Amino acid sequence: MKDEKFGCRKSYSEPGPGDGGRTGSWRVLRPVIDLTKCIPAKKNKPACFTCWLYCPDGVISKTVPPTIDYEYCKGCEICAEECPVGAITMIEESILIMEEEE
Amino acid sequence: MHIIESGNVAAALGVKLAGVQVIAAYPITPQTPLTEKLSELVDSGDMKAEYIPVESEHSALSVCIAASSAGSRTFTATSANGLLYMNEQLHWAAGARLPIVMCVVNRGVGAPWTVWNDHQDAISQRDTGWIQLYACDHQQIIDTVLKAFCLAETVSSPVMVCYDGYILSHTYMPFEIPHEDAVQQFLPPFTPEYKLDPKFPANLNTVTLPDPRPDVRGELAPGYMEIRHNLHMDMRRSLDVIADIETKFTDVFGRGGTPFIEPYRCEDADYVAVCLGSLSYHLRDVIDMLREEGVAIGVAGLRVYRPFPDQAIRDAFSHKKGLIVFEKALSYGYEGPLYADIKAALYAVSDRPTVRNYILGLGGREIKTTQLAAALRESCQVSAGSTDVPEFIGLKM
Numbered sequence: 376m377k378d379e380k381f382g383c384r385k386s387y388s389e390p391g392p393g394d395g396g397r398t399g400s401w402r403v404l405r406p407v408i409d410l411t412k413c414i415p416a417k418k419n420k421p422a423c424f425t426c427w428l429y430c431p432d433g434v435i436s437k438t439v440p441p442t443i444d445y446e447y448c449k450g451c452e453i454c455a456e457e458c459p460v461g462a463i464t465m466i467e468e469s470i471l472i473m474e475e476e477e
Numbered sequence: 478m479h480i481i482e483s484g485n486v487a488a489a490l491g492v493k494l495a496g497v498q499v500i501a502a503y504p505i506t507p508q509t510p511l512t513e514k515l516s517e518l519v520d521s522g523d524m525k526a527e528y529i530p531v532e533s534e535h536s537a538l539s540v541c542i543a544a545s546s547a548g549s550r551t552f553t554a555t556s557a558n559g560l561l562y563m564n565e566q567l568h569w570a571a572g573a574r575l576p577i578v579m580c581v582v583n584r585g586v587g588a589p590w591t592v593w594n595d596h597q598d599a600i601s602q603r604d605t606g607w608i609q610l611y612a613c614d615h616q617q618i619i620d621t622v623l624k625a626f627c628l629a630e631t632v633s634s635p636v637m638v639c640y641d642g643y644i645l646s647h648t649y650m651p652f653e654i655p656h657e658d659a660v661q662q663f664l665p666p667f668t669p670e671y672k673l674d675p676k677f678p679a680n681l682n683t684v685t686l687p688d689p690r691p692d693v694r695g696e697l698a699p700g701y702m703e704i705r706h707n708l709h710m711d712m713r714r715s716l717d718v719i720a721d722i723e724t725k726f727t728d729v730f731g732r733g734g735t736p737f738i739e740p741y742r743c744e745d746a747d748y749v750a751v752c753l754g755s756l757s758y759h760l761r762d763v764i765d766m767l768r769e770e771g772v773a774i775g776v777a778g779l780r781v782y783r784p785f786p787d788q789a790i791r792d793a794f795s796h797k798k799g800l801i802v803f804e805k806a807l808s809y810g811y812e813g814p815l816y817a818d819i820k821a822a823l824y825a826v827s828d829r830p831t832v833r834n835y836i837l838g839l840g841g842r843e844i845k846t847t848q849l850a851a852a853l854r855e856s857c858q859v860s861a862g863s864t865d866v867p868e869f870i871g872l873k874m
Contacts, residue, residue, distance in 0.1 A: 380670075381714070382574035382633030384699040384707035386682040387671065391693030396686060 402450030491622030548672030571606025576629030593841020743775030
């Protein structure tokens with residue numbers, strides 16, 4: 376401790392996933408993408424990506440099809456609200472957990 | 478070079494010599510001509526700095542926080558209610574560990590409105606995490622500004638340079654302007670370990686969870702409590718740095734040498750008067766007067782208020798019969814804050830000196846030599862003992 380640099384403990388974070396902890400555990404509702412409705416999935420080419428653009432946590436990939444990183448998705452529902460074709464549905468986490476356990 | 482100028486000009490010339498890159502200040506009451514002088518120096522090209530006038534003291538310090546985060550040597554100045562308006566950002570600057578230097582020209586705070594000198598403004602910001610240095614005359618103002626940048630950048634903490642409003646800020650006294658070459662030798666350029674850079678984006682002082690958590694590299698990042706503990710421990714360790722910087726300053730400039738306590742006729746004294754700021758020099762005349770009367774008394778000016786130099790106080794005063802603490806501030810509902818701190822520092826000393834507390838000069842109330850002499854004569858009687866409650870000097874009611 377004595378030889379430590381001054382100010383060695385302060386708040387500094389680099390951009391990247393997970394700096395705020397595993398925030399996926401905060402989620403009550405899980406966004407699930409219906410690939411039969413999702414525009415890039417249906418056309419099989421890069422398109423739309425409205426969900427990727429609006430996601431405040433940057434957990435939706437700009438890929439075909441888009442995928443959601445549930446490790447960090449907080450379940451804010453913005454993607455479901457913004458999807459122009461209603462491809463994203465919010466499902467109760469508790470129901471999905473029970474299904475996964477069965 | 479020796480010149481005769483105001484305390485504010487002494488501060489401004491110190492800031493110029495320190496090669497400050499960004500100055501942000503609010504120009505209206507309770508601000509002093511210090512910032513006017515700086516704006517003149519920048520406008521005339523004598524000083525190559527960015528001068529950012531802002532609409533409030535809160536904004537002034539916010540700009541300094543941003544500029545310092547971007548790696549600039551940064552300065553601001555304020556007084557009284559302006560300092561209080563900065564309160565939130567004072568905590569922020571210290572928590573962010575930014576080496577900002579600020580002159581606080583000490584004035585009383587409203588209500589009721591006052592512009593005259595006392596220490597309530599700076600003292601009330603004691604627990605913001607800023608280092609507080611106090612100057613006693615014009616020479617110490619310019620010297621302390623230089624030491625403050627050296628200290629702030631060494632310990633990654635902001636520093637206030639406090640000096641008495643009007644008594645020092647607006648009066649004219651001779652002082653020496655340190656030579657530029659010597660200043661360069663004393664104060665190296667500011668090289669921050671990290672500075673804001675679009676090429677390496679980072680999030681500074683974001684929401685910090687109660688517990689440490691792994692960062693993006695998987696290394697454990699400190700939690701809020703670790704960051705606070707580190708600030709406190711670094712403040713304590715800063716006492717050693719303050720002493721080292723004083724030694725370095727004396728080596729380069731041949732002045733100074735008393736980092737914590739500046740004693741006058743204390744060596745063989747049974748009683749010592751203690752205070753912050755210019756009052757300690759005023760008291761020297763009173764000490765000389767009492768010495769002629771045969772009273773074994775001295776005076777000690779405290780140069781650092783936070784971190785509190787408790788060990789230096791024990792070393793200097795443990796064996797004295799009595800201390801008399803004069804203060805231009807109050808912890809309402811208790812006593813003088815410096816008095817409380819000094820008593821606490823002496824608690825572990827067996828056979829410790831008695832400690833008395835006098836409050837004086839609030840809101841610029843005149844302090845008369847005869848009043849100081851009377852208080853000291855009374856305090857130096859064996860029967861005097863410690864004061865239970867602070868006594869007020871010069872109260873008219």
